[in-house]
Amino acid sequence: MAENEAANDDIARTDAPESADRSVSSRKLVAEARKQARRVERSERRKAVAAAPKRRVGGVRAVGTAIAVCALIAGVAIPAYAATQQGSDVAASATVRDEAAEDAQSFAAGDEAQGADVAATSYSARSATEIAQVAAERIALERAEEERARQAELAEQAQQQQAQESEGSPAAVTPDTSSDQEAAPTEAQNGWINPLGSAGYYISRSLSSGHDGTDMVTTSQADWTVPIYAAKSGTVVVSSEAHYGWGVAVQIDHGDGTTTLYGHMTYGSRQVQAGDYVEQGQIIGYVGSTGRSTAHHLHVEVRVNGQLVEPRSYLPIG
Numbered sequence: 001m002a003e004n005e006a007a008n009d010d011i012a013r014t015d016a017p018e019s020a021d022r023s024v025s026s027r028k029l030v031a032e033a034r035k036q037a038r039r040v041e042r043s044e045r046r047k048a049v050a051a052a053p054k055r056r057v058g059g060v061r062a063v064g065t066a067i068a069v070c071a072l073i074a075g076v077a078i079p080a081y082a083a084t085q086q087g088s089d090v091a092a093s094a095t096v097r098d099e100a101a102e103d104a105q106s107f108a109a110g111d112e113a114q115g116a117d118v119a120a121t122s123y124s125a126r127s128a129t130e131i132a133q134v135a136a137e138r139i140a141l142e143r144a145e146e147e148r149a150r151q152a153e154l155a156e157q158a159q160q161q162q163a164q165e166s167e168g169s170p171a172a173v174t175p176d177t178s179s180d181q182e183a184a185p186t187e188a189q190n191g192w193i194n195p196l197g198s199a200g201y202y203i204s205r206s207l208s209s210g211h212d213g214t215d216m217v218t219t220s221q222a223d224w225t226v227p228i229y230a231a232k233s234g235t236v237v238v239s240s241e242a243h244y245g246w247g248v249a250v251q252i253d254h255g256d257g258t259t260t261l262y263g264h265m266t267y268g269s270r271q272v273q274a275g276d277y278v279e280q281g282q283i284i285g286y287v288g289s290t291g292r293s294t295a296h297h298l299h300v301e302v303r304v305n306g307q308l309v310e311p312r313s314y315l316p317i318g
């Protein structure tokens with residue numbers, strides 16, 4: 001502010017009617033304006049560095065500063081030039097003085113407002129630089145608010161999931177049937193359900209030498225739309241896109257000495273990962289024909305204490 005007042009004094013002195021050479025004084029005015037512009041630019045840069053804004057507004061600020069500098073030079077130089085053309089017209093001198101003083105003062109006010117340490121929303125923007133700064137800060141605030149809301153939502157979901165998992169005895173859940181899938185499996189046999197639910201199928205092979213399980217060939221619809229449900233709750237011990245001859249397969253340890261294995265699923269269709277706890281009836285993947293398979297079908301195996309058993313003795317699969 002003190003600097004700007006000094007500048008005003010200079011301008012007033014050079015515009016005195018008795019001043020000898022007007023072209024000299026107008027050059028002086030322009031030089032003074034440029035000096036001031038450089039000063040403003042330097043202080044702008046310092047402020048930009050000190051503020052260290054999260055978003056990159058350096059380019060916008062530089063453009064804003066350039067505009068302010070140009071406006072300052074033009075505001076001082078043009079009236080001064082006009083004054084030189086009009087010779088010793090006193091009224092023109094007054095105009096030069098007034099205009100120059102007005103410019104200097106209005107810029108000083110803007111400079112002061114910008115320098116003050118205030119929040120983004122507590123003052124109104126006056127220059128292009130300030131408008132850009134306020135906009136950037138507003139965007140940053142909005143982003144931060146969105147991020148907070150997202151984090152809160154995630155935390156809530158995690159909490160709900162934890163609550164579900166700690167419920168203890170897992171009851172049979174109804175898989176999502178919002179799509180055009182078969183209805184959820186309901187028929188249980190000794191605590192097991194049919195891994196194909198109510199989808200149509202026929203059994204082509206059973207447990208025998210050279211075949212470790214039962215093959216359930218689907219008939220009702222496109223195979224890759226037929227979901228495979230966990231026959232019982234448990235922990236996923238295998239979930240792989242290439243599990244030996246089984247191809248895409250999932251194996252579940254039911255925690256009671258029994259395990260089930262589901263093979264030949266469609267690539268990329270697995271819904272669970274090794275280590276996941278799955279509820280009975282939860283979709284674990286979709287029927288396919290991967291691995292050693294010649295037709296779309298579900299190959300299911302059941303083990304009791306590590307020994308293969310006939311799946312039809314345990315699962316309600318007919």
Ligand SMILES: [Zn+2]
Binds near residue numbers: 298
């Ligand atoms: Zn098989």
